[in-house]
Amino acid sequence: MSDATKKRKRSSESPAAPAPAPAPAANPYLAHMQADGPARAVPAGPGALKFRETTVKQAEDLEEGSTNPFTGEAFSEQYRRILKQRRNLPVHKQREEFLKLMHKNQVLVLVGETGSGKTTQIPQFLVYDEQPQQTGMMIACTQPRRVAAMSVAKRVADEMDVKLGQQVGYSIRFEDCTSQSTLLKYMTDGMLLREAMIDPQLSRYSTIILDEAHERTLATDILMGLIKRICRSRPDLKVVVMSATLDAEKFQKYFDNAPLMVVPGRKFPVEIYYTPEPERDYLEASIRTVLQIHTCEDPGDILLFLTGEEEIEEACRKIKAEADALAASAPSQVGDVKVVPLYSSLPPAQQQRIFEDAPPARPGRPAGRKIVVSTNIAETSLTIDGIVYVIDPGFSKQNVYNPRIRVSSLLVSPISKASAQQRAGRAGRTRPGKCFRLYTEKAFMKDLQEQTYPEILRSELGSIVLQLKKLKVDDLVHFDFMDAPAPETMMRALEQLNYLGALDDEGDLTKLGEIMAEFPLEPQLSKMVITSPRFKCSNEMVSIIAMLSAPNPFMRPNDQRKQADAAKSQFDDAQGDHLTLLHVYNAFVENEESPKWCFNNYLNARVLKGAVNIRRQLVRLMNRLNLPMVSPDAPDGPNYDRAIRKALTAGNFMHVAHLEKNGLYLTSKDNQVVMLHPSCCLASKPEWVTYHEYVLTKKNYVRTCTAISPEWLLELAPEYYDLDNFPECESKRVLKRLQAKRQSGRK
DNA sequence: GAGCACTGC
Secondary structure, three states, X not given: OHHHHOOOOOOOOOOOOOOOOOOOOXXXXXXXXXXXXXXXXXXXXXXXXXXXXXXXXXXXXXXXXXXXXXXXXXXXXXXXXXXXXHHOOHHHHHHHHHHHHHHHOOEEEEEEOOOOOHHHHHHHXXXXXXXXXXXXXXXXXXXXXXXXXXXXXXXXXXXXXXXEOOOEEEEEOOEEEOOOOOOEEEEEHHHHHHHHHHOOOOOOEEEEEEOOXXXXXXHHXXXXXXXXXXXXXXXXXXXXXXXXXXXXXXXXHHOOOOOEEEEOOOOOOEEEEEOOOOOOOXXXXXHHHHHHHHHHOOOOEEEEEXXXXXXXXXXXXXXXXXXXHHHHHOOXXXXXXXXXXXXXXXXXXXXXXXXXOOOOOOOOOOOOEEEEEEOHHHOOOOOOOOEEEEXXXXXXXXXXXXXXXXEEEEXXXXXXXXXXXXXXXXXXXXXXXXXXXXXXXXXXXXXXOOOOOOHHHXXXXXXXXXXXXXXXXXXXXXXXXXXXXOHHHHHHHHHHHHHOOOEOOOOOEOHHHHHHHHOOOOHHHHHHHHHHHHHOOHHHHHHHHHHHHOOOOEOOOHHHHHHHHHHHHOOOOOOEHHHHHHHHHHHHHHOOOOHHHHHHOOEOHHHHHHHHHHHHHHHHHHHHOOOOOOOOOOOOOOHHHHHHHHHHHHHHOOOEEEEOOOOOEEEOOOOOEEEEOOOOOOOOOOOEEEEEEEEEOOOEEEEEEEEOOHHXXXXXXXXXXXHHHOOOOHHHHHHHHHHHHHHHHHO
16 A cells, blocks of 8 residues: 555666656656646657557567567567467457557446456556556556456466566555566555555556456445546546456446447356256255266266355265265266365365365276365356366355344345356366256246346445545545445445544544544444554554454364364453453464464464454554554553453444343344354353444344443443433433433532 | 355455
């Protein structure tokens, strides 16, 4: 992030650019504001390339020359070998069409299916057309995921015969692999959004490519809105919106009827089969289908999509057992199987198993088969080559936010047509494949929605609204969202930010809000961190927040639950889970971040390392914002945990539950009946708790809970706990009594 | 007395 503030200097070290920078701009950020407009002439050199006026011939001559125009070094053998492959990619045939469209238009929508080469080639076409080393402005290409940004950058660095991090680099959270000489930068969409907060015109970029736009991540959606605005004030900015599906029309319309370019993919055909009748039990039907394929179809690996960890582990056990039984009863007809589960919380070493080979054929027996049982992670994030059969039961878990009760929940829901197509496509990556859909064709046509709802329609918007306010988008109602979120969700976010003190009653960003927006955290958490110095516990709070931002660090293998629970209890704090997390963090650091220590204590070392990383980033921000890192005077004193719990309440006062006389908790104001999650370390039920999250599963649970004192609510959040505007309930009566006592005490 | 689809800053 700080990179955006660095001064960039472009030297004329490249041989293709022997002369100094063309425009007398002192500040390369402002180059686009030069009076001579966007079509600045690049000084005549070999090829005499003109900014955005180049031809395919010119580029190809340079690519086929002996010297790399960007480094001045001789092209390597590897480079030439890759160049041959690149020329065979489908997108290469349309290089001329692409350049023409880019020269004539500000925004281009590009649809390219998998295997078209769009992600690697399009940015390079632009590098040759724009010669960024001469303009001082970069080309950015966004990706929804970190690994993609990293691996594509690596590939393209090889293709351009440059060192990764030099002319081609990437930028993701925790890692900025770019330099002064970077011309092409792959980055996560979230990272570009962060940069926009420092540089609202995105003035370091001449062209921005939004890749995988069809995924409609929160960050991509916000970026599209911002970029559409920036386009008006920066006619020199060019934009390419790349999508894998044919829903391009929506993007075209949104960008004022931008032209469309379609690049064919390179895939093998996939035959689709539907069930004649709806399946009652998709899990049972899935297992049956796996076994049918295994016994009746030609060799080739199987990918089965299920919804979650538990379901996947169960399916794996059953498939393995039944396939082994079949093989035992008919050894000459049934081959061996290797059943591999895949979901994100699986440690990387186990995730790697999906790339292992299928079991070899034993003498006199059919070939073995690999069967991967996966969540949606295999739909976009991970690609497994060699899959020939896909089984799609038609469901996935989706996060849905309900603004009425202010709760997000994970629901098993039917997938969209786009998602079903994506799943089927996974069968045709290396050769023709088959996809078995466990629903009827009629259901596919009539019941499935076209696209999955974009994230922005399913999320809580607190931090998004905060970020937009920071980006000076004041009128959120009229912000040009591609899909506008529900007004009620927007209102909830504004209300929440107002209670937190980030927005004033006019809806304008306050000083506190400005600072809150700097943190890569949910607003409540930012508030806690920022307030914590006041309670002399910022050191501790930053650790807790880092732990809350990381996934669950506690391991609980099915066959060692007792031991795992015992290990966890060593860290338990009588006052609650937030403090327990603090103890775990501290113990991890005291034990020198030892993976062995983690293993012995049923903790996930990878997750804890992640927390250390997040903490470091937060401390850097605290320092930059002049927020002191302090600890309570007496770490063993009675006020130690009190200070921390009070600081927690300062941000979390909207996540409070009160124990009613009937033994149930009710959430403050919303009056939802909730229970402490079974993983909660609180032995007794405190009358008041603050919780980190509310999870809706079979029951309503609040998870990560800590005991608090009701006085703090009245003291720290008087607007939210304004008892004249409070629904009638037991907690209101308790608070009223308390308030009366406070007032009489003051007299 | 039970869970955590997947990302991202």
